[in-house]
Amino acid sequence: xxxxxxxxxxxxxxxxxxxxxxxxxxxxxxxxxxxxxxxxxxxxxxxxxxxxxxxxxxxxxxxxxxxxxxxxxxxxxxxxxxxxxxxxxxxxxxxxxxxxxxxxxxxxxxxxxxxxxxxxxxxxxxxxxxxxxxxxxxxxxxxxxxxxxxxxxxxxxxxxxxxxxxxxxxxxxxxxxxxxxxxxxxxxxxxxxxxxxxxxxxxxxxxxxxxxxxxxxxxxxxxxxxxxxxxxxxxxxxxxxxxxxxxxxxxxxxxxxxxxxxxxxxxxxxxxxxxxxxxxxxxxxxxxxxxxxxxxxxxxxxxxxxxxxxxxx
Numbered sequence: 001x002x003x004x005x006x007x008x009x010x011x012x013x014x015x016x017x018x019x020x021x022x023x024x025x026x027x028x029x030x031x032x033x034x035x036x037x038x039x040x041x042x043x044x045x046x047x048x049x050x051x052x053x054x055x056x057x058x059x060x061x062x063x064x065x066x067x068x069x070x071x072x073x074x075x076x077x078x079x080x081x082x083x084x085x086x087x088x089x090x091x092x093x094x095x096x097x098x099x100x101x102x103x104x105x106x107x108x109x110x111x112x113x114x115x116x117x118x119x120x121x122x123x124x125x126x127x128x129x130x131x132x133x134x135x136x137x138x139x140x141x142x143x144x145x146x147x148x149x150x151x152x153x154x155x156x157x158x159x160x161x162x163x164x165x166x167x168x169x170x171x172x173x174x175x176x177x178x179x180x181x182x183x184x185x186x187x188x189x190x191x192x193x194x195x196x197x198x199x200x201x202x203x204x205x206x207x208x209x210x211x212x213x214x215x216x217x218x219x220x221x222x223x224x225x226x227x228x229x230x231x232x233x234x235x236x237x238x239x240x241x242x243x244x245x246x247x248x249x250x251x252x253x254x255x256x257x258x259x260x261x262x263x264x265x266x267x268x269x270x271x272x273x274x275x276x277x278x279x280x281x282x283x284x285x286x287x288x289x290x291x292x293x294x295x296x297x298x299x300x301x302x303x304x305x306x307x308x309x310x311x312x313x
Contacts, residue, residue: 004049005043005046005047005048005049007021007022009046009048010039010042010043010046010048013042013046014038014039014042016035016039020035020039021039021043024036024039024040025039025040025043025050025092026092026294027091027092027290027294028294028295029294029295050063062094062115062116062117062118063092063093063094063118064093064094064095064096064115064116064117064118065088065093065094065095065096065117065118065119065120065121065289065293066095066096066097066098066111066112066115066117066119066120066121067081067084067085067095067096067097067098067121067123068098068100068108068120068121068122068123068124068126069081069097069098069099069100069122069123069124070099070100070101070123070124071099071101072099073236074123074234074236075234075235075236075259075261075265075268076123076146076234076235076236076259076261076278077123078261078265079259079261079264079265079278080123080145080146080278080281080282081095081097081123083264083278083279083282083283084121084145084282084285084286087282087283087285087286088286088289088290091286091290093118093119093290093293096115096117098111098112108126108127108130109129109130109133112130112133112140113133117140118140118141118293119140119141119142119143119289119292119293120134120140120141120142120143121142121143121144121145121285121289122142122143122144122145123144123145123146124144124147124186124187125144125147125149125150125187125188126142126144126153130142131152131153135152141154141289141292141293142154143155143156143285143288143289143292144156144157145157145281145282145285146158146189147160147187147188147189148160148302148303148304149188149189149192150188151300151302152300153300154288154289154292154300154301154302155300155302155303156281156284156285156288156302156303156305157189157276157281157303157304157305158258158275158276158281158304158305158306158307159304159305159306159307160188160189160192160193160196161192161193161195161196162196162306162307163192163193163196163258163274163307164181164192164193164194164195164196164197164198164199164200164231165196165197165199165200166274166307166308166309167197167231167256167274167309168196168197168200168201168204168231169200169309170254170256170272170309170311171201171206171229171231171254172204172206174229174254176228176229176253176254177226177228177229178209178225178226178227178228178229179197179201179206179207179208179209179227179229179230179231180208180209180210180211180222180225180227180229180230180231181193181194181197181198181208181209181210181211181230181231181232182211182212182213182218182230182231182232182233182237182241183210183211183212183213183232183233184212184213184214184233184234184237185212185214186233189233190233193231193233193258194210197231198210209225209227213232213233213237213240213241218241218244219241219244219245219248222241222245222250222253223245223248223250227253228252228253228254229253229254229256230253230254230255230256231256232255232256232257232258233257233258234257234258234259235257235258235259235260235261235262235268235271235273236257237257238255238256238257238258238271238272238273239257239268239269239271241255242255242269242271243269254272255271255272256271256272256273256274257271257272257273257274258273258274258275259273259275259278260273260274260275260276260278260310261273261278263275263278263310264278264279270312271312272309272310272311272312273309273310274307274308274309274310275307275308275310276305276306276307276308277305280305281303281305284303284305285303288301288303
């Protein structure tokens with residue numbers, strides 16, 4: 001067909017209304033699978049290309065989904081973002097990355113509004129203004145990836161307390177004597193992982209030293225305190241700590257992280273870790289957010305994945 005193919009052209013070929021075509025192409029639940037398949041086939045035969053700008057003017061939204069992170073150095077964010085981009089594109093959405101660190105975090109809501117995104121997937125617990133906008137008049141679905149502590153918000157992640165408990169069990173089964181936790185002061189996940197670790201250690205009679213990754217002279221503190229079993233908030237911190245100890249000639253400490261990213265990013269340093277299935281988590285997140293956008297699901301959906309210990313030989 002010469003010229004730009006419009007919804008009405010597909011509707012004429014499919015013998016249905018333009019509204020039915022529009023809803024079928026957006027996978028709306030009220031359109032049957034047979035009708036969707038027929039309309040999508042005709043659209044492909046006619047070389048139909050969606051006009052996203054026109055759609056945003058008509059509905060006040062785009063098919064853009066914001067992936068919000070505070071940093072790209074976090075290997076979990078890197079691995080999960082890469083998977084989410086592919087999953088969301090397969091569903092007809094266009095993911096865009098928004099970095100909200102420091103002063104930019106306060107401008108995040110303005111960025112979300114300016115880009116007319118149809119949904120937000122955040123890798124950190126968003127500020128209250130974001131939650132209120134998404135829950136209230138904004139009507140923009142929100143999902144938190146990696147942190148399932150807020151039951152009022154849709155989320156996908158692991159059981160953070162169980163992460164700490166499993167690492168404490170690994171300590172109990174080892175011959176190490178002086179455990180510690182290196183956190184980030186970065187929210188509820190950090191607190192739950194630390195508490196799960198410390199409480200499980202206490203049940204065995206062990207105590208837990210605590211540090212923050214940003215502490216000046218952290219490496220020297222660990223060595224001076226004879227910490228030989230080190231549980232870190234995530235794999236990024238664990239890799240940094242392990243590297244520092246190796247360079248200081250203190251290689252016998254056991255270091256654990258969380259996320260298991262080396263299984264998905266081969267170039268990343270291998271560390272002992274406790275983790276869930278990132279592929280399954282991103283699949284679930286993409287399914288949940290797509291359903292919220294297309295079918296308008298109002299009730300928060302919370303998916304918590306089991307974790308396992310993965311030791312590096």
